[in-house]
Amino acid sequence: MQKTKGPAVVATFLVCFAFWVLLDFSFKAEELLAGAIVSLLVALFASRFFIHEDAGWFFKPAHFLALIKYWCFTFIGELVKANVSMARICFGGCTDIHPGIVKIPTEMKSDYGLAALANSITLTPGTITMEVTEEEGQNYLYVHWIDVKETDPEKAGEAIKGTLEKGLRGVWQ
Amino acid sequence: MLIRIIIDLLIVGGLVFAVAGTIGILKMPDPFSRMQAATCISTMGVLGVALGGILYTIFVMHNSAAAIKIVAIALMILATNPVGSHVIAKGAYSHGYRPKKKMDTDDLGRDFNE
Numbered sequence: 001m002q003k004t005k006g007p008a009v010v011a012t013f014l015v016c017f018a019f020w021v022l023l024d025f026s027f028k029a030e031e032l033l034a035g036a037i038v039s040l041l042v043a044l045f046a047s048r049f050f051i052h053e054d055a056g057w058f059f060k061p062a063h064f065l066a067l068i069k070y071w072c073f074t075f076i077g078e079l080v081k082a083n084v085s086m087a088r089i090c091f092g093g094c095t096d097i098h099p100g101i102v103k104i105p106t107e108m109k110s111d112y113g114l115a116a117l118a119n120s121i122t123l124t125p126g127t128i129t130m131e132v133t134e135e136e137g138q139n140y141l142y143v144h145w146i147d148v149k150e151t152d153p154e155k156a157g158e159a160i161k162g163t164l165e166k167g168l169r170g171v172w173q
Numbered sequence: 174m175l176i177r178i179i180i181d182l183l184i185v186g187g188l189v190f191a192v193a194g195t196i197g198i199l200k201m202p203d204p205f206s207r208m209q210a211a212t213c214i215s216t217m218g219v220l221g222v223a224l225g226g227i228l229y230t231i232f233v234m235h236n237s238a239a240a241i242k243i244v245a246i247a248l249m250i251l252a253t254n255p256v257g258s259h260v261i262a263k264g265a266y267s268h269g270y271r272p273k274k275k276m277d278t279d280d281l282g283r284d285f286n287e
Contacts, residue, residue: 103281
């Protein structure tokens with residue numbers, strides 16, 4: 001557990017306040033003031049859980065644009081592909097499956113990068129991340145895969161997360 | 174008129190994936206595979222219906238505040254759903270649940286249960 005830091009509080013405050021404006025959607029002075037007070041209180045309490053690395057990191061335009069690009073093109077493309085194959089399995093009577101758990105290595109180093117990659121893998125139908133471990137400086141993901149085509153770790157990793165990881169490497173290291 | 178057709182197609186497309194996921198939940202042989210099928214509902218099902226709802230609120234209801242709220246709902250579901258799936262799968266596995274039919278490979282069991 002780390003201590004509360006100034007930049008982390010500011011970043012958490014900005015996120016909370018943006019979310020307040022988004023949900024409230026009125027721009028009267030008293031509403032904005034109430035939102036600011038609540039956001040500041042939440043930021044003081046929660047910033048040390050919310051931010052573990054460089055706080056101003058997300059507000060750099062290059063990173064933000066890379067994240068938007070990842071979301072709108074790379075991830076949605078993979079999502080549609082995986083969904084269509086999953087729907088085909090389901091409408092075909094759910095008999096054509098070969099489930100298994102494979103261990104795949106990943107290049108990701110930072111906490112946020114690992115979390116984003118694991119969540120992206122879980123969100124694509126057909127793969128669920130079950131465990132993240134670190135062995136000798138290399139991070140590994142254990143992935144439940146509904147249709148195991150490769151048991152070799154490198155090839156399975158390429159099939160599961162090849163394009164996802166390439167897209168995310170532009171955002172996190 | 175054209176926009177209504179697009180909205181209807183988006184919502185029906187989302188529902189097709191939701192039906193596929195439901196069939197998967199009912200017919201898959203073990204809990205892990207069942208969760209894989211359920212992911213279909215919470216991704217393409219939600220995205221299709223939400224996109225249709227966004228277009229409906231903008232072009233038919235002329236209410237962009239509601240559209241932004243639907244965007245927030247879709248983002249929230251996409252952000253929170255994988256955490257739940259991951260914890261349920263990991264909990265079921267570490268509690269000792271295994272599929273009746275043997276899995277093709279089981280690296281997690283190989284590395285942790287010996």
